[in-house]
Amino acid sequence: MPAPTGRRLAVAERWAHLIGIMTTRAARIETLIRQHFAPVQLRVADDSALHAGHAGAQPGGETHYTVLVVSPAFQGQTRIARSRAVHALLDAEFQTGLHALALTLRTPEEQARATGA
Amino acid sequence: MANPVFDRIQSDISDNSVMLYMKGTAMFPQCGFSARVVQILSHMGVPFKTANVLEDAELRDGIKQFSNWPTIPQLYVAGEFVGGCDIVTEMFQSGELKTALEEKGVPVANG
Numbered sequence: 001m002p003a004p005t006g007r008r009l010a011v012a013e014r015w016a017h018l019i020g021i022m023t024t025r026a027a028r029i030e031t032l033i034r035q036h037f038a039p040v041q042l043r044v045a046d047d048s049a050l051h052a053g054h055a056g057a058q059p060g061g062e063t064h065y066t067v068l069v070v071s072p073a074f075q076g077q078t079r080i081a082r083s084r085a086v087h088a089l090l091d092a093e094f095q096t097g098l099h100a101l102a103l104t105l106r107t108p109e110e111q112a113r114a115t116g117a
Numbered sequence: 118m119a120n121p122v123f124d125r126i127q128s129d130i131s132d133n134s135v136m137l138y139m140k141g142t143a144m145f146p147q148c149g150f151s152a153r154v155v156q157i158l159s160h161m162g163v164p165f166k167t168a169n170v171l172e173d174a175e176l177r178d179g180i181k182q183f184s185n186w187p188t189i190p191q192l193y194v195a196g197e198f199v200g201g202c203d204i205v206t207e208m209f210q211s212g213e214l215k216t217a218l219e220e221k222g223v224p225v226a227n228g
Binding site for chain 2: 080083099101
């Protein structure tokens with residue numbers, strides 16, 4: 001007879017796994033970026049359908065994404081450093097079939113300049 | 118430096134001022150992102166060399182580890198990693214790419 005705590009833990013783990021496989025990759029990307037960069041603007045687009053049949057595409061899709069993050073967290077960081085921070089955050093997604101990630105990573109000031117606002 | 122392909126990459130990026138790791142060739146790119154970087158470099162009239170990662174699984178994995186960058190294409194100028202398609206495009210649009218190339222002694226025919 002396993003200890004109740006152990007069993008409760010096992011149940012929790014099973015739920016976590018289920019939630020993990022039930023969410024879309026886009027939703028996971030969005031959640032991770034929100035938690036990590038506290039963006040003032042965030043857009044995650046799943047472009048996988050546009051790439052169906054191409055190299056890197058998979059039958060279930062969820063391979064190609066375009067992401068815009070506007071966050072003060074990018075202040076003072078080079079373009080490469082910003083992208084690397086996002087890549088590192090999404091490492092588990094790259095390990096599980098994320099193939100292409102088009103990134104636009106701006107500070108609020110850069111975004112204002114870019115959009116002429 | 119455990120990966121033997123690192124030596125090859127190191128000599129490629131040292132010997133070629135502008136080196137592009139891509140999918141397909143400059144003539145026949147096999148990915149839209151690679152095609153865009155080829156288009157930018159060609160438009161600028163910059164001489165560049167390419168390596169096709171689709172023909173070489175070791176290189177395809179190796180270049181990602183070498184640069185600590187998970188996607189292709191990857192552009193190197195004077196031995197330094199510049200970025201992938203998004204960064205190259207942004208730098209081209211802002212004029213920074215021209216400056217960066219010229220600073221490294223690469224002639225740019227067209228801004």
